[in-house]
Amino acid sequence: MEKLYYAIVDIGSNTMRLVIYVREKGGRLKEVENVKAVARLRTFLEEGNKLNKAGIKRLIKTLKSFKEVLSTYQLEDVVCVATATIRQARNNKAIVREVQQQTGMTINILSEEEEAYYGYLAVVNSTSIETGITIDIGGGSTEVTYFENRELRHAHSFPFGALTLKDFFKNAIPTKKELSELRQYLRDQFAILPWLQNKAVPLIAIGGSARNMAQIDQNIKKYPLAGLHQYKMYDSDIAQISNYLTSIEANKLTKVEGLSKDRADIIIPAIEVFHNLYHIVQADSFILSRKGLRDGVFYEHLSKEMGSILFPNVLEDSIQELINDYDLNPKHILHVQYLTRQLFDYVKDSGLLHLTKKDWNLVKKASFLYHLGEYIDAESSAQHTFYLLANRTIDGLMHKDRLELALIASYKNKTVFKQFIKPYKEWFLKEEQKKLRQLGSLLKFSYSLDATKRQVIKKIDCNLSKEKLALTLHCAGDAKPEEYQSEKQKKHLEKAIKQDVELRFDY
Missing domain, CATH: 1.10.3210.10 (Hypothetical protein af1432)
Structure with missing residues (x-):
């Protein structure tokens, strides 16, 4: 049987990714290629939220390199989505036009609601968790959702991400005062959503920072099983990692087992987000989902053939x-x-x-x-x-x-x-x-x-x-x-x- 390939390009604030899937016999998609580029487009946003020429140049250069990989596959469909940085850029219409002219790719700029929704969809279609709260920390925004009996009840996008939150710190390792200020800011932000309070359900995290935190935890524990998807942690585990990372010298951060070098300067603020939200929710556990926005986009794509947005039985x-x-x-x-x-x-x-x-x-x-x-x-x-x-x-x-x-x-x-x-x-x-x-x-x-x-x-x-x-x-x-x-x-x-x-x- 001829293999059917699908691709998605995800233009994030911190990283850009190209993921290629193959359609399995049963109809589900299996990842066969995952190409990452640390573009940090967020850092190219100037005052007035305009993405500068250097940022646009880096975006186009990265997309062209992705196209080289795409050319080796016979693809049924290619989807290109962009999140917070392109969404917030005042000149995003011009960016979309220039990308189309130079690469032939059409960028779909996701709204805050869509970004949150796709994260939820990925979680409920790849785990058997019936009720929970999801969190997806990007470079420039953070999405949270609450779902009950697999149905989405609430969603919200906060205008901060791992890259923006690191501005609370002068150096990679924060002072006690800087940590305290960040924690208070996060508590104030989460307090605006009553539906987050005291839910006592699993907190399911999506994205690179969550993956890195789980990898660090597995290395500390010498965890004997392979795999990160549906890996479970608790409050004390997150606190231990936070204390460990904030107590070492800055030049040792990049040497921490499980931590990607390109996330060394943003992992501490990201962990603070997870830890503070864990307390607000009074979560019963912290669970990592390796399936996120990109998977959610294709689950919606598949639902047009299946007739249902939710897989009836994930397991x-x-x-x-x-x-x-x-x-x-x-x-x-x-x-x-x-x-x-x-x-x-x-x-x-x-x-x-x-x-x-x-x-x-x-x-x-x-x-x-x-x-x-x-x-x-x-x-x-x-x-x-x-x-x-x-x-x-x-x-x-x-x-x-x-x-x-x-x-x-x-x-x-x-x-x-x-x-x-x-x-x-x-x-x-x-x-x-x-x-x-x-x-x-x-x-x-x-x-x-x-x-x-x-x-x-x-x-x-x-x-x-x-x-x-x-x-x-x-x-x-x-x-x-x-x-x-x-x-x-x-x-x-x-x-x-x-x-x-x-x-x-x-x-």
């Missing part, structure tokens, strides 16, 4: 994407899911295992992706499955949830499970680890009942006596391979339920 779409990517067999998956449910319900209802609805939802998700690592290498399937699921962004799953999914879907035996969970042992109580092993054992055994992917075992009847659990497996055809595999794998089920298991094949 289901992400799982379907993995099924497509690793060429998994849907018929086999659904049949194993059906067999697993029969077994799950029996061991739950008979009291062999203490299981909940939440446990079923977890094992159901894992059943879609069980041992997808076979796609890479059958012999080391468990290792590949665990690594891929634990370290790949899965929209709709927080990092710990993603790890749970990886541990169940890669289950091979207790020894391998312990190897996989070792770097994350502190994340789980002993009982939680035991539960994950039990769910992994159930799923592993159920998969052995459809070893040849022919769906020959149609039903399981269970009968528990004092001595054993007898499973009668009703077959519609020759099930010798399934007999062999299930006899081999039943030991994992026996260990989980602490009962001997007898298998009876009914032809």
Whole structure:
């Protein structure tokens, strides 16, 4: 199938980016190219908010370099958007004309409302957070939104950004007085919006400054998982980073692990914005979204074909994407899911295992992706499955949830499970680890009942006596391979339920 490519050029106040996406089988867009240029157009705004000639020259030069990259792709569509600096420039109409003449690109200057809206749209279509507050700090403006049950309720754009706020400081490292003045200014600004106060919901942050803060936190903690999207932090984490950055020498800022050199002089004011808003909202957590304005623009673009601006189920779409990517067999998956449910319900209802609805939802998700690592290498399937699921962004799953999914879907035996969970042992109580092993054992055994992917075992009847659990497996055809595999794998089920298991094949 011919690949369909789409591109967006985002002209920000601090950075300019070109992002190219490819359209996936399931219809979603996957990023394949991300080119960044630190143009700092904000610094070229003169008195009276006019972008000077040097600024226009830098804008056009950067766009021309982007066009060189664009020329290597056959593109379905190219969108070019501009935010605060171009929006606020008094000569923006002339800028749009000159860019069109010299590059052929048509700039769409986003309004404050549009910029806030696209950030919200990116968050609700790439996470499973139902209610929250988003914040997107750019170089020249800061957008906040409040959404409830995935519906946008309020949006606002503040006329300050990381570049303008650094003017509160004479030097890169602020004095206590300068920090105090900035904090008071931010409190006064946020106080004008009653809908921000005491919401006690997640604060979801978008943009480069938020990414850098999360990267610093991960480096401090020696965080063992890959990925930033849906990374969670708390008030104490933000305070620790703020104290660390304001206590070091200015020349050491650029050497901080996780901090981009081009953000070294603006990271401290940006962190103050996050920290102050966290307190105003009384947020229950701080969550990073790697999906932002650019993604929001294309989600709207896709909605014209889908008929809905919101994806009905973010996580289901992400799982379907993995099924497509690793060429998994849907018929086999659904049949194993059906067999697993029969077994799950029996061991739950008979009291062999203490299981909940939440446990079923977890094992159901894992059943879609069980041992997808076979796609890479059958012999080391468990290792590949665990690594891929634990370290790949899965929209709709927080990092710990993603790890749970990886541990169940890669289950091979207790020894391998312990190897996989070792770097994350502190994340789980002993009982939680035991539960994950039990769910992994159930799923592993159920998969052995459809070893040849022919769906020959149609039903399981269970009968528990004092001595054993007898499973009668009703077959519609020759099930010798399934007999062999299930006899081999039943030991994992026996260990989980602490009962001997007898298998009876009914032809």
